[in-house]
Amino acid sequence: MSFSHKILAWYGEHQRDLPWRKTRDPYKIWLSEIMLQQTRVAQGMPYYHRFLEAFPTVRDLAGASEEKVLKLWQGLGYYSRARNLHATAKMVVGEHGGEFPRTYEGLKSLKGVGDYTASAIASFCFDVPEPVVDGNVYRVLARYFGVDLPINSTEGIKYFKELAREVMDTQNIRDYNQGIMEFGAIQCAPKKPYCLLCPLNESCVALKEDKVARLPVKLNKTKIKERHFNYVVFLDDNGHTLMEQRRGKGIWQNLYQFPLVESEQELDEASLQQEIKDKNGIPELGSLTLYNTDGPIVHKLSHQHLHTKFWMAKTPGILEEGVHWNKIAAFPVPVLIADFIKTFKI
DNA sequence: AACGCGGGGAA
DNA sequence: TTCCCAGCGTT
Incomplete structure (x- = not known):
């Protein structure tokens, strides 16, 4: 069985029940993706529900004051996400008739939507075969394929994106992308993953070479x-x-x-x-x-x-x-x- | 290419 | 304490 099929099989068995997985509404997917940037699911979850209650549609969000948007965002951190969220809502309503772009490039042109988020929305909502590469995916790929290029170097970013594209399942891109991230979050965890029970342990390079704890490689510690x-x-x-x-x-x-x-x-x-x-x-x-x-x-x-x-x-x-x-x-x-x-x- | 940007949970 | 989380924008 191929890498992607193993991921899909694992995902079918172990996926969590998350609200944004029940919809293909670009507004809801976009909102969840922005909130989950550098943020754990558990931390973002209550914010997601409060935002949808306060702003059921992108038009509601666009019509709100920035102060109200920031107030709802309070405590979630990285507040540029909230300011960009609001600006993009206004843009979608004002320039796109309330409809989100349906292509990777179109999505990426939105404020606060970068490489990862554009791929996520495009694949989750519109089945566009773009690979997502987030922190989880870096970890899974680095370990399984034994890649020690730093994930935050220019070369590493390019290499992992190409690798991710090679191994993705274009026919099931929505579940595959969700699956590999879920696999990284639950099974291939940052610290002390339980490799004994991992369905990919027979072909994992890091496990074979005893490098699980040292991969992925990341450079530059932020000085305080x-x-x-x-x-x-x-x-x-x-x-x-x-x-x-x-x-x-x-x-x-x-x-x-x-x-x-x-x-x-x-x-x-x-x-x-x-x-x-x-x-x-x-x-x-x-x-x-x-x-x-x-x-x-x-x-x-x-x-x-x-x-x-x-x-x-x-x-x-x-x-x-x-x-x-x-x-x-x-x-x-x-x-x-x-x-x-x-x-x-x- | 390097840096700035929050807050919190897990080990 | 240390790490890192469904990253992005600016310089």
């Missing part, structure tokens, strides 16, 4: 940047606070936060007061009270550690631009801010 955040949480006599929207290029673009003072080192109250004097846009304030007195909260992203202090600023009088504390739940905020709001009691 240490940053120091000081959030100033204003509270006036009306129970209003200040929120600002993050602009520019970095993390959490278009999400909201309390007024932020970033510094090279950890700040105490005096040095923070000095920093604020040099910064315009922040109102005059009296004394600052540190909220997290046990030490900075370290919010860990995959590429940054954010050492964070929340400073309470009780402000006499009224904040003109303020928003009532009871209203801030509607703002899309990073998990770091959401966690603070959750624990802080006025």
Whole structure:
């Protein structure tokens, strides 16, 4: 039996019951694929249901505000996915009459839809014989065929894509693509796969050469940047606070936060007061009270550690631009801010 | 070609 | 702790 037929047979026996496998609706498939980029199924699942409830069709999504889209995305990370999702929904409605493109190239032209996602939508919805190559597929192919080219090198990416194309089942592309990814997720797992029970163990090169644990090869560990955040949480006599929207290029673009003072080192109250004097846009304030007195909260992203202090600023009088504390739940905020709001009691 | 971009679960 | 997840866009 060929590689692809073994994958298909395994998939027939072991596939999970996932909602996006019950449909060929490009909107639902697209939504699920964007959400699952670099995201586990278990993490994305509740978001998928909430999005479909809030936006049953691509027109509903296109008609929503970006703020509402980001709010629903809150906590899922990689927020450019949400911004691109929204932009693409508008594009599909405005330029394509509400219909998704049906070709690989057409799909790939959409914002947020790259090589993998275009192949996934094309094959799942329209039976286009394009191979999907995601993290699972890299692992399965690298091990089964004993390929030690780095999966994140230009040469490796090209090689694995061609290999994937050679071994795919063009007649059952939908189930085959789903199957090889499912196989990688469940059977050919990253750590300690149970090769004894694997239906492909007789012909797996990595198993034969005892290289399972070392494949696939991946280069470049991301170095972590240490940053120091000081959030100033204003509270006036009306129970209003200040929120600002993050602009520019970095993390959490278009999400909201309390007024932020970033510094090279950890700040105490005096040095923070000095920093604020040099910064315009922040109102005059009296004394600052540190909220997290046990030490900075370290919010860990995959590429940054954010050492964070929340400073309470009780402000006499009224904040003109303020928003009532009871209203801030509607703002899309990073998990770091959401966690603070959750624990802080006025 | 290299880098930036979140958050969480598993071992 | 470390790894990595149905990757993509920018530089």
